[in-house]
Amino acid sequence: MSIDWQHFTPWTSLGGGILIGIAAGLLILTSDRILGVSGILGGLFKPRPGDAGWRVLFVLGLFLAALAWRSLAALQAPPIGTNSAVLAVAGVLVGFGTRLGSGCTSGHGVCGLSRLSPRSLVATALFMLAGFITVFVTRHVIG
Amino acid sequence: MIPVFSFLAGLIFGTGLCLSGMIQQSKVLGFLDLAGRWDPSLAFVMGGAISIGLVVFSIVGRRTATLANNASEISLKRGIDRRLVTGSLIFGVGWGLSGICPGPGIALLAFGSSQAITFVVAMLAGMLIFELTGQFREATTQDKAIEDY
Numbered sequence: 001m002s003i004d005w006q007h008f009t010p011w012t013s014l015g016g017g018i019l020i021g022i023a024a025g026l027l028i029l030t031s032d033r034i035l036g037v038s039g040i041l042g043g044l045f046k047p048r049p050g051d052a053g054w055r056v057l058f059v060l061g062l063f064l065a066a067l068a069w070r071s072l073a074a075l076q077a078p079p080i081g082t083n084s085a086v087l088a089v090a091g092v093l094v095g096f097g098t099r100l101g102s103g104c105t106s107g108h109g110v111c112g113l114s115r116l117s118p119r120s121l122v123a124t125a126l127f128m129l130a131g132f133i134t135v136f137v138t139r140h141v142i143g
Numbered sequence: 144m145i146p147v148f149s150f151l152a153g154l155i156f157g158t159g160l161c162l163s164g165m166i167q168q169s170k171v172l173g174f175l176d177l178a179g180r181w182d183p184s185l186a187f188v189m190g191g192a193i194s195i196g197l198v199v200f201s202i203v204g205r206r207t208a209t210l211a212n213n214a215s216e217i218s219l220k221r222g223i224d225r226r227l228v229t230g231s232l233i234f235g236v237g238w239g240l241s242g243i244c245p246g247p248g249i250a251l252l253a254f255g256s257s258q259a260i261t262f263v264v265a266m267l268a269g270m271l272i273f274e275l276t277g278q279f280r281e282a283t284t285q286d287k288a289i290e291d292y
Contacts, residue, residue: 004173004180009164013184016163017191023156024192025199030148031211035156036292037245041267045274054149059249061153062160066253069161077254078167084261086240091248091262093237095269098245101230105244106156107292108231109189114196115204122223123231128175130235135175138240 024111027058036107037062038098101127145211157250163188166250168242175239226280237269 024035031054033040040055070077080087098104101123103112108127112120164170164184173182221227238244243251243262251259 004182007182009184010187013163013187014191016159017188019159021192021195023152027152034292039292042270057150058153061150062157065154065157066250080168080258087262088265090237090241091265092269095266096273097230097234099273103292110192115200126231127235130232131175131239134236134239
């Protein structure tokens with residue numbers, strides 16, 4: 001392993017992470033809701049009365065923040081160098097897998113680990129392991 | 144529930160995703176590429192978020208009343224079951240193929256690329272498949288339709 005110093009961004013990544021933590025704290029302290037994006041989106045597929053509004057508003061806020069970032073800070077869109085067929089397969093796996101596993105990077109990886117949940121620790125370890133193996137295969141075995 | 148806080152949380156979260164580099168496929172895949180030139184940035188994102196989260200959730204664990212008085216969704220106790228393991232592994236493969244997880248997927252829509260739209264539509268389709276296959280799953284496993292997040 002060698003560190004990619006050229007692309008390593010410790011300070012902006014730490015700062016962004018702190019903002020993510022603050023957002024999760026705000027949602028749980030004011031609304032008793034866990035900031036887990038897959039759960040927030042998934043809940044919209046079987047809406048209970050009075051339970052859809054906060055989900056839509058959260059997603060809207062997320063989208064508008066990125067829109068503001070695009071106009072104020074980003075010089076160009078982050079490139080996605082993966083072909084559409086692979087992206088479509090990956091999207092289905094991410095959508096289905098996060099719902100089956102009851103959480104994604106934000107729900108298990110941030111909130112669950114912060115709650116010291118053993119389930120989230122296992123989930124995070126497994127999706128990271130699967131990610132490491134997948135990238136190893138795509139970049140170093142068949143890549 | 145006070146809806147403005149949910150919107151505000153979305154705004155702060157989205158800003159955090161953009162600032163941290165999580166919306167850059169290259170940074171996420173760079174983190175997952177242990178055998179190549181490794182970009183450790185994502186560990187700093189997790190570290191920053193969890194350092195705040197540990198403080199917040201220790202307060203959450205100790206408080207006796209809540210501001211919103213919603214039914215708590217986080218006191219559920221479940222063991223580590225096959226559903227958690229299988230789902231997390233499937234998610235990890237998709238994450239490794241794309242470098243995009245659900246939050247950054249939504250954020251990338253704001254940048255308007257057709258690839259982001261492809262990913263998000265496919266992700267929502269995957270979630271729909273999950274809902275549509277629920278009956279089959281509940282008949283074959285001890286799934287109780289309880290979810291963490």
